[in-house]
Amino acid sequence: MxxxxxxxxxxxxxxxxxVRTHIMDQGYLCVRPTxxxxxxxxxxxxxALVLCFKGAxxxxxxxxxxVETEISPVLFAQLEELIGKPLxxxxxxxxxxxxxxxxxxxxxxxxxxxxxxxxxVEFPTEQAARAWDPASCGLGRYLADEVTGQPGASMGEYxxxxxx
Numbered sequence: 001m002x003x004x005x006x007x008x009x010x011x012x013x014x015x016x017x018x019v020r021t022h023i024m025d026q027g028y029l030c031v032r033p034t035x036x037x038x039x040x041x042x043x044x045x046x047x048a049l050v051l052c053f054k055g056a057x058x059x060x061x062x063x064x065x066x067v068e069t070e071i072s073p074v075l076f077a078q079l080e081e082l083i084g085k086p087l088x089x090x091x092x093x094x095x096x097x098x099x100x101x102x103x104x105x106x107x108x109x110x111x112x113x114x115x116x117x118x119x120x121v122e123f124p125t126e127q128a129a130r131a132w133d134p135a136s137c138g139l140g141r142y143l144a145d146e147v148t149g150q151p152g153a154s155m156g157e158y159x160x161x162x163x164x
Contacts (some may be wrong), residue, residue, distance in 0.1 A: 002054070002066040003129050004122045006153060008145040009164065011117060012105055015138075018093035025087040027163075031156035032056075037071070037079045039087075049076040061149015062129050085163040090131060097121070097137050109157075114162060118153075119143060 026038040034054035041047040048070055055065035080087065088109060095103040103119055109115040119142075123129035134143035147153035
């Protein structure tokens with residue numbers, strides 16, 4: 001189960017140092033339900049090829065079932081060819097927060113018209129997600145534009161808008 005909150009942001013956070021950086025390419029075979037492929041290259045580390053299935057979000061938009069599995073380069077290439085559209089490019093920087101939480105900030109389609117930034121924090125429970133206040137760790141201003149559960153705020157919807 002994926003439990004997360006999401007915010008639109010305008011840049012990387014100031015005053016925080018990333019602990020990990022990934023360069024990703026992702027594409028969608030289907031948006032409802034979500035079926036996507038992603039190439040995740042960890043800076044200075046390995047590259048993973050992942051097939052992901054996501055179910056419908058709950059009414060609050062906080063959680064939804066998610067299944068991810070690594071796939072072979074051959075299968076990834078076959079699925080990428082089947083998609084037949086340019087994959088979305090993302091850079092994700094991860095920042096450690098108090099209480100073991102991680103802020104993930106993504107730059108989507110850098111340098112392209114319509115490119116943007118968004119941030120997410122995953123939580124162990126829905127209760128923890130609802131209770132967390134970004135101001136508690138100095139991110140109140142940075143994470144002011146919450147879009148959790150709002151129509152038009154998912155990467156699948158961005159895919160439809162830009163590649164569909």
